[in-house]
Amino acid sequence: MENPSSSLLSGLNPEQLAAVTWPPAPALVLAGAGSGKTRVLTTRIAWLLQSGQASIHSVLAVTFTNKAAKEMQLRLGAMLPIPVRAMWLGTFHGLCHRFLRLHYRDAGLPAAFQILDSGDQLSLIKRLLKSLNIPDESIAPRSLQGFINAQKEAGLRAGSLDAPDPHTQRLIECYAAYDALCNQEGVVDFAELMLRSYELLQANAALRSHYQNRFKHILVDEFQDTNKLQYAWLKLLAGEHAAVFAVGDDDQSIYRFRGAHVGNMAALMREFAIDEPIKLEQNYRSDGHILTAANALIAHNNGRLGKNLRTDADAGEKIRLLQAISDNEEAQFVVDEARALQREGWDLAQMAVLYRSNAQSRILEQALFRAGIPYKIYGGLRFYERQEIKHALAYLRLAVNPHDDNALLRVINFPTRGIGTRTVENLQATASAEGVSLWQAACSTGGKQAKVAAFVRLIEALQSHIGSSNLAETMLAVVHDSGLMAHYQNQKGEHQERIDNLNELINAAVAFKPLESNFEVLPENAATDPAWPILAFLSNAALESGEHQALAGEAALQLMTIHAAKGLEFNAVFLTGLEEGLFPSEYSLAERDGLEEERRLMYVAITRARKRLYISMAQQRLLHGQTHFGVVSRFVDEIPAAVLHHLSPASGSLVAQQHSSQRSNPFHSRSPAAQTPEKAQNYAGFTLGQNVRHAKFGTGVIIDAVNKGDSAKLTVNFGKNGIKVLDTAAAKLSPL
Numbered sequence: 094m095e096n097p098s099s100s101l102l103s104g105l106n107p108e109q110l111a112a113v114t115w116p117p118a119p120a121l122v123l124a125g126a127g128s129g130k131t132r133v134l135t136t137r138i139a140w141l142l143q144s145g146q147a148s149i150h151s152v153l154a155v156t157f158t159n160k161a162a163k164e165m166q167l168r169l170g171a172m173l174p175i176p177v178r179a180m181w182l183g184t185f186h187g188l189c190h191r192f193l194r195l196h197y198r199d200a201g202l203p204a205a206f207q208i209l210d211s212g213d214q215l216s217l218i219k220r221l222l223k224s225l226n227i228p229d230e231s232i233a234p235r236s237l238q239g240f241i242n243a244q245k246e247a248g249l250r251a252g253s254l255d256a257p258d259p260h261t262q263r264l265i266e267c268y269a270a271y272d273a274l275c276n277q278e279g280v281v282d283f284a285e286l287m288l289r290s291y292e293l294l295q296a297n298a299a300l301r302s303h304y305q306n307r308f309k310h311i312l313v314d315e316f317q318d319t320n321k322l323q324y325a326w327l328k329l330l331a332g333e334h335a336a337v338f339a340v341g342d343d344d345q346s347i348y349r350f351r352g353a354h355v356g357n358m359a360a361l362m363r364e365f366a367i368d369e370p371i372k373l374e375q376n377y378r379s380d381g382h383i384l385t386a387a388n389a390l391i392a393h394n395n396g397r398l399g400k401n402l403r404t405d406a407d408a409g410e411k412i413r414l415l416q417a418i419s420d421n422e423e424a425q426f427v428v429d430e431a432r433a434l435q436r437e438g439w440d441l442a443q444m445a446v447l448y449r450s451n452a453q454s455r456i457l458e459q460a461l462f463r464a465g466i467p468y469k470i471y472g473g474l475r476f477y478e479r480q481e482i483k484h485a486l487a488y489l490r491l492a493v494n495p496h497d498d499n500a501l502l503r504v505i506n507f508p509t510r511g512i513g514t515r516t517v518e519n520l521q522a523t524a525s526a527e528g529v530s531l532w533q534a535a536c537s538t539g540g541k542q543a544k545v546a547a548f549v550r551l552i553e554a555l556q557s558h559i560g561s562s563n564l565a566e567t568m569l570a571v572v573h574d575s576g577l578m579a580h581y582q583n584q585k586g587e588h589q590e591r592i593d594n595l596n597e598l599i600n601a602a603v604a605f606k607p608l609e610s611n612f613e614v615l616p617e618n619a620a621t622d623p624a625w626p627i628l629a630f631l632s633n634a635a636l637e638s639g640e641h642q643a644l645a646g647e648a649a650l651q652l653m654t655i656h657a658a659k660g661l662e663f664n665a666v667f668l669t670g671l672e673e674g675l676f677p678s679e680y681s682l683a684e685r686d687g688l689e690e691e692r693r694l695m696y697v698a699i700t701r702a703r704k705r706l707y708i709s710m711a712q713q714r715l716l717h718g719q720t721h722f723g724v725v726s727r728f729v730d731e732i733p734a735a736v737l738h739h740l741s742p743a744s745g746s747l748v749a750q751q752h753s754s755q756r757s758n759p760f761h762s763r764s765p766a767a768q769t770p771e772k773a774q775n776y777a778g779f780t781l782g783q784n785v786r787h788a789k790f791g792t793g794v795i796i797d798a799v800n801k802g803d804s805a806k807l808t809v810n811f812g813k814n815g816i817k818v819l820d821t822a823a824a825k826l827s828p829l
């Protein structure tokens with residue numbers, strides 16, 4: 094008889110096989126990008142289940158992003174006919190959310206607790222500071238937000254903090270007041286999901302032993318990016334007996350700025366008595382040149398744990414490098430190339446555009462939208478963060494939990510219904526004097542204030558839908574009865590998009606299946622509590638990244654930050670914005686080890702590509718309302734020239750756009766003529782915005798120039814080497 098696991102295990106190399114079939118004891122797989130860590134982890138789950146060593150209830154698996162969790166579910170589902178959705182497989186936040194929904198009472202939360210995303214959190218903090226009469230100059234809301242989150246991520250409550258100085262003392266007091274307010278309003282921020290779960294497990298011995306007995310296998314992907322609290326949570330869940338199986342890569346640790354602690358790897362080995370990490374050394378993802386680039390780049394970092402990575406794949410194509418004149422031209426380049434690849438038969442969904450900072454996505458989006466190329470954005474500008482959607486969700490939140498002050502403040506006078514700031518301030522004063530929610534204050538003063546009373550009646554009417562209507566009907570009522578739809582319909586001009594989004598929200602409610610959503614929560618009363626679908630919908634909206642730009646199921650170009658791309662792979666990758674100050678980010682350079690973290694990020698970015706990698710930079714970029722003149726990132730210099738192929742736009746961006754549809758190949762190999770747009774002023778052979786190389790200062794960009802007879806005086810920004818004024822007669826400058 095054929096061994097049932099043979100097909101599952103076939104195709105694994107010997108090291109992978111050893112890892113997949115590791116006995117039920119703790120293990121750490123330490124290996125480079127694309128070496129099959131995630132595949133090993135997924136296959137191990139399937140193998141444990143298939144060989145009867147584990148049931149779907151005894152496995153807990155943690156991934157880093159929702160997208161990664163979904164992919165793992167898909168892969169598992171394809172390997173075995175099991176109800177993967179019932180498994181505890183998800184992100185740290187997703188799993189903690191599930192845990193808190195199940196045990197909300199023990200956690201001291203209301204059944205209908207709501208999740209605050211970071212925008213909600215900030216507005217709650219602003220409100221708090223105002224009520225405490227603390228001006229922004231004294232404590233900036235964002236800095237308090239950062240402080241609170243950092244403390245929570247380190248597992249620290251206000252009560253356990255020491256204040257080294259009066260300012261910190263005030264921050265700690267605000268942190269305590271913030272927690273009290275969240276509790277009063279029944280809301281939970283992201284970091285709180287994790288901390289509250291941890292505290293509950295720690296405090297409640299019965300629950301702890303229940304879960305410790307249940308989860309015999311705990312598997313963690315991207316272990317290098319766990320923070321101390323996540324590690325402590327895992328340790329509590331594991332107890333004495335669970336087989337913790339962690340996979341990770343120290344070179345891909347990119348969340349140290351958020352408290353990720355690469356020392357967790359050493360702690361895991363020490364505390365779980367792991368003698369040696371398992372190493373995987375063969376890369377199955379990228380072609381040779383791409384891997385050469387990644388290896389050469391990361392070699393510039395110090396203090397690495399040391400891993401080898403080789404491939405049997407061919408050298409493949411060289412990395413295509415573009416220096417665009419402007420960000421618009423860079424975006425147009427992406428559009429033209431994506432189209433050209435599509436014509437050659439490449440799948441759009443297998444192409445990704447990556448960027449360092451979310452702010453870069455707008456221009457890319459615009460260009461893709463105009464060109465009619467479907468795209469999806471992961472993270473960043475999320476559907477659920479748009480103003481009109483947040484307004485609608487606030488009404489929905491009030492319907493399930495009217496004590497949610499944030500939600501109430503958002504919509505009490507939106508659309509405008511004549512409830513002025515004074516009235517709201519009076520409500521706030523009453524609420525804080527009596528220690529009640531704004532809703533309670535509104536109900537009690539409503540008798541005297543007709544407009545407030547009308548608002549209370551509106552919310553009560555929405556509440557009455559719960560139980561008598563389904564989620565979609567409730568959403569329809571929310572969008573229409575609240576007056577939101579009419580508000581946008583009556584506005585002139587640019588509101589079509591908002592109307593479309595509100596309709597899309599109704600569609601999302603129609604399509605939403607709470608019991609089939611990936612992070613569904615099933616407390617004992619789920620089947621009977623009529624508010625459940627709404628709670629599940631709201632939680633999903635807060636936890637999930639918006640993926641609504643392309644229609645569901647439509648093949649779409651994938652846009653995301655490099656952070657969001659971790660663990661993923663694509664046939665073609667466009668890595669954009671390789672400019673000093675942007676990547677590596679200006680901010681990172683001031684931080685200790687900041688540059689090394691940026692380089693790891695670059696390593697992650699390069700290693701996402703399987704077949705084709707484009708790296709681009711713009712000599713001129715509009716960011717946050719300012720024009721930046723970019724110098725090529727030092728990371729490009731760290732890639733061996735032998736694996737790079739320089740591309741150059743055929744001409745200036747305008748001309749390139751006009752002709753792009755006629756040219757079969759809009760970009761050709763670099764030629765001197767291509768460097769000089771027709772009308773650009775000539776300064777002794779150089780032009781403004783041109784990239785140049787200097788023997789001593791490296792690569793730079795010309796940001797100012799003055800002609801002086803035969804020579805010219807050029808002001809050149811050499812990035813990390815500063816801005817220099819050079820005379821072309823003396824300086825050894827060559828065009829790039």
Ligand code: ATP
Binds near residue numbers: 106133
């Ligand atoms: P990262 O560090 O980026 O998360 P990883 O180590 O998790 O990478 P995987 O995503 O698991 O790597 O694998 C990379 C690719 O190589 C995947 O497409 C995977 O299916 C493939 N792969 C892994 N092992 C093998 C193998 N033995 N034979 C063929 N393909 C493999």
Ligand code: MG
Binds near residue numbers: 130131132660
């Ligand atoms: Mg992986």
